[in-house]
Amino acid sequence: MTTPPAPRSLLDESRLDGILxxxxxxxxxxxxxLFNRSVGEPLGLRPVEFTLLQLIEANPDTxxxxxxxxxxxxxxxxxxxxxxxxxxxxxxxxxxxxxxxTLRLRLTEEGSRLAAQSVEALRDGERALDKLLSPGERTxxxxxxxxxxx
Amino acid sequence: MTTPPAPRSLLDESRLDGILxxxxxxxxxxxxxLFNRSVGEPLGLRPVEFTLLQLIEANPDTxxxxxxxxxxxxxxxxxxxxxxxxxxxxxxxxxxxxxxxTLRLRLTEEGSRLAAQSVEALRDGERALDKLLSPGERTxxxxxxxxxxx
DNA sequence: TATTGTTATACTCTATAACTATA
DNA sequence: TATAGTTATAGAGTATAACAATA
Numbered sequence: 001m002t003t004p005p006a007p008r009s010l011l012d013e014s015r016l017d018g019i020l021x022x023x024x025x026x027x028x029x030x031x032x033x034l035f036n037r038s039v040g041e042p043l044g045l046r047p048v049e050f051t052l053l054q055l056i057e058a059n060p061d062t063x064x065x066x067x068x069x070x071x072x073x074x075x076x077x078x079x080x081x082x083x084x085x086x087x088x089x090x091x092x093x094x095x096x097x098x099x100x101x102t103l104r105l106r107l108t109e110e111g112s113r114l115a116a117q118s119v120e121a122l123r124d125g126e127r128a129l130d131k132l133l134s135p136g137e138r139t140x141x142x143x144x145x146x147x148x149x150x
Numbered sequence: 151m152t153t154p155p156a157p158r159s160l161l162d163e164s165r166l167d168g169i170l171x172x173x174x175x176x177x178x179x180x181x182x183x184l185f186n187r188s189v190g191e192p193l194g195l196r197p198v199e200f201t202l203l204q205l206i207e208a209n210p211d212t213x214x215x216x217x218x219x220x221x222x223x224x225x226x227x228x229x230x231x232x233x234x235x236x237x238x239x240x241x242x243x244x245x246x247x248x249x250x251x252t253l254r255l256r257l258t259e260e261g262s263r264l265a266a267q268s269v270e271a272l273r274d275g276e277r278a279l280d281k282l283l284s285p286g287e288r289t290x291x292x293x294x295x296x297x298x299x300x
Numbered sequence: 301t302a303t304t305g306t307t308a309t310a311c312t313c314t315a316t317a318a319c320t321a322t323a
Numbered sequence: 324t325a326t327a328g329t330t331a332t333a334g335a336g337t338a339t340a341a342c343a344a345t346a
Contacts, residue, residue, distance in 0.1 A: 011220050012208040015269060020276055021181035022201065023292050026299035028178060029222050031171035033300075046335080051172065058162040065304065070161050072179050074338060079306055101304040101345045119165060126170055132298050141298075142173050144291040148282050149176035150183075196312085215327065224315060229329055251322045251327040303346070313336065323326075 020148075031126075038125025039118050048073075048081055050122070053107065053115040056091060061104040063096075072150060090114060170298075181276075188275025189268050198223075198231055200272070203257065203265040206241060211254040213246075222300060240264060 016022040032047070039045050045053070048071075055067060064078050082105070085091040090111030096102040107115060129138065166172040182197070189195050195203070198221075205217060214228050232255070235241040240261030246252045257265060279288065 011205055011212060011216055013205065013220075015204040015208045015265075016201065017292075018276075019269070019272055020279060020288065020292060020295075021178075021185050021197070021272070023295035023299070024174070024178050024181045025197065025201075027295040028171075028174050030298045030300050031174045035171050047171070047175065048336090051166065051175075054165040055161060055163065058165045062161060063304080066161055070163075075305060076307080076339085077337065099304085099346070103305070115165075119169070122169055122171070126168075129170060129298060133294065137294055137297070138170065140290065141294040142167075142170060144283065144287055144294070145170075145173035145177040147287070148180045148279060148291075149173070150180050198313090213327080225328060226316085226330080227314065249323070249327085253328070301346100304344085305342100306344100307340105307342070309339085309341105311337080311339105314334080316332085316334105317330105318332105319330070320328085321326100322328100323324100 030129075034125045034128060035122060038121045043114065043118050043121065045114075045118055049085060050118055052081060052085065053090065053111060054119055056105050057107050057112060057115040060106050063102050063104060065102070067105075085111070180279075184275045184278060185272060188271045193264065193268050193271065195264075195268055199235060200268055202231060202235065203240065203261060204269055206255050207257050207262055207265040210256050213252050213254060215252070217255075235261070 013022075035047055035050070039050055040047070051071070052067065055070070056062060059066075064075065064082065067073070068075050068078050082091060082093065086093060089108055092106050092108060093103045094106070096104050133141065163172075185197055185200070189200055190197070201221070202217065205220070206212060209216075214225065214232065217223070218225050218228050232241060232243065236243060239258055242256050242258060243253045244256070246254050283291065
């Protein structure tokens with residue numbers, strides 16, 4: 001005798017059981033909320049701004065094109081987001097001297113500090129997931145997500 | 151002697167390695183693209199419209215409030231989405247006779263057909279993931295996502 | 301001609317406040 | 324006074340076309 005799984009809500013979601021995109025969308029509500037509480041609201045950063053700070057910090061002199069490709073983001077959007085980061089003096093854009101079409105990106109000192117502070121805050125915030133996942137489950141989840149990421 | 155993992159891109163993402171929200175965001179690019187190709191573009195459905203069709207089909211006479219709670223969506227957004235589904239004659243809204251504040255939702259016959267057709271199309275579309283995940287991995291991934299979904 | 305990036309624009313998504321009607 | 328839902332509105336996210344500068 002097996003008992004049916006306890007429903008997570010009053011509504012029957014079983015038609016969507018096999019749909020991975022639905023499970024992803026439901027789960028990302030949780031990770032988005034954790035981001036907003038630990039980084040978004042206290043530090044005034046949006047998810048994509050946070051991500052760009054980390055990527056530019058780890059990849060000094062990268063170009064907007066490379067970032068667009070990695071994040072699958074259209075170039076005009078990247079321009080606008082970087083405009084905001086420049087305005088707040090967290091990022092510098094400099095022309096490449098050999099190919100004057102490309103712009104190379106670096107964090108300012110303040111941007112660098114914010115990158116470190118925000119990633120630390122998010123690591124702290126995501127510790128709330130320890131109540132839901134064991135360390136092994138969390139590692140496994142990350143590995144499975146990496147497998148399906150483009 | 152171990153070899154370092156092959157980079158997925160030319161950019162170093164290691165600062166974001168421990169961040170589950172980042173892995174979620176990257177992976178959802180893939181599932182979103184699969185949705186758009188198999189359901190969004192051919193059937194003219196947005197993700198949330200697809201989801202509502204499935205949930206209303208499985209839960210006839212449910213209310214907007216219940217759907218908002220499950221999907222953690224503000225009520226005004228639900229109103230607008232349902233307006234579009236009503237306009238296309240896929241959903242009916244009827245006043246509850248006992249509590250005339252609440253509206254009870256049902257699919258029309260055409261809505262019901264579309265719900266079945268679209269969920270089948272998405273199951274087909276998500277078979278592309280079989281190249282990236284084994285059946286066991288896929289089941290595991292879904293279970294781990296359900297654990298962190300609010 | 302092709303590439304990097306910008307400007308302009310439009311459409312969708314999300315969140316909030318103020319409102320109507322029922323209870 | 325509280326609840327279900329709507330209207331109005333604004334801000335953020337996303338996509339595309341047309342453009343400028345450089346190669």
